[in-house]
Amino acid sequence: MNTQKLYLIVFAVLCVLGVVGAGAWRERVRDQARRDAVLETQRSEISDIQRRIASDGEKAQAQIAELERRRKALSATPERAAEVIRELVPMHTSMQPAEPAAATSPPGSPPDAPSAILTKQQEVDLAQYALACKECSVERQQLQQQVNAEQQIVSRQKIELDAAKKSAKGGSLWQRTKRIVKWGIIFGGAGYVIGRAQR
Numbered sequence: 001m002n003t004q005k006l007y008l009i010v011f012a013v014l015c016v017l018g019v020v021g022a023g024a025w026r027e028r029v030r031d032q033a034r035r036d037a038v039l040e041t042q043r044s045e046i047s048d049i050q051r052r053i054a055s056d057g058e059k060a061q062a063q064i065a066e067l068e069r070r071r072k073a074l075s076a077t078p079e080r081a082a083e084v085i086r087e088l089v090p091m092h093t094s095m096q097p098a099e100p101a102a103a104t105s106p107p108g109s110p111p112d113a114p115s116a117i118l119t120k121q122q123e124v125d126l127a128q129y130a131l132a133c134k135e136c137s138v139e140r141q142q143l144q145q146q147v148n149a150e151q152q153i154v155s156r157q158k159i160e161l162d163a164a165k166k167s168a169k170g171g172s173l174w175q176r177t178k179r180i181v182k183w184g185i186i187f188g189g190a191g192y193v194i195g196r197a198q199r
Contacts, residue, residue, distance in 0.1 A: 060142030
């Protein structure tokens with residue numbers, strides 16, 4: 001066998017391997033860039049969700065603080081209790097201020113008969129209770145929003161994890177199969193050429 005021919009074949013095989021190696025490297029870099037882009041997108045979306053959670057939490061805390069302030073202020077100004085009750089408690093009948101018990105209850109009625117007449121202390125207690133209920137409602141709504149946002153974060157992180165797993169495996173099943181077939185053809189062809197050259 002001619003040594004020049006052998007050198008040419010070795011040189012051609014090395015060139016082909018170099019081109020294939022460069023293509024594989026480029027493909028790997030492209031896969032990593034895709035993965036990094038997915039991760040960056042997911043991270044920015046997660047940070048947006050976390051900012052929204054913080055913003056919603058601050059708004060809810062401000063509402064709760066305002067309701068707490070109003071509840072404490074009722075002790076100092078009990079005349080505002082009726083206004084708070086009208087605002088927060090749905091009623092079918094209107095409230096009336098308390099009158100003396102003898103004037104309002106008929107002579108034969110039992111003492112525990114239901115009526116829509118409240119004493120000032122009962123109005124204050126009802127208004128404070130309504131404000132406490134409103135606080136709980138605001139807290140529950142804020143916590144529900146936080147849970148929903150956390151679920152979005154978890155789903156985003158699952159996408160990140162899937163992208164990292166896919167990249168660590170070398171791409172999708174189709175990409176890996178193509179890569180194996182490509183290398184098989186290259187090395188099989190190189191072996192065939194070298195075998196034919198040695199005859």
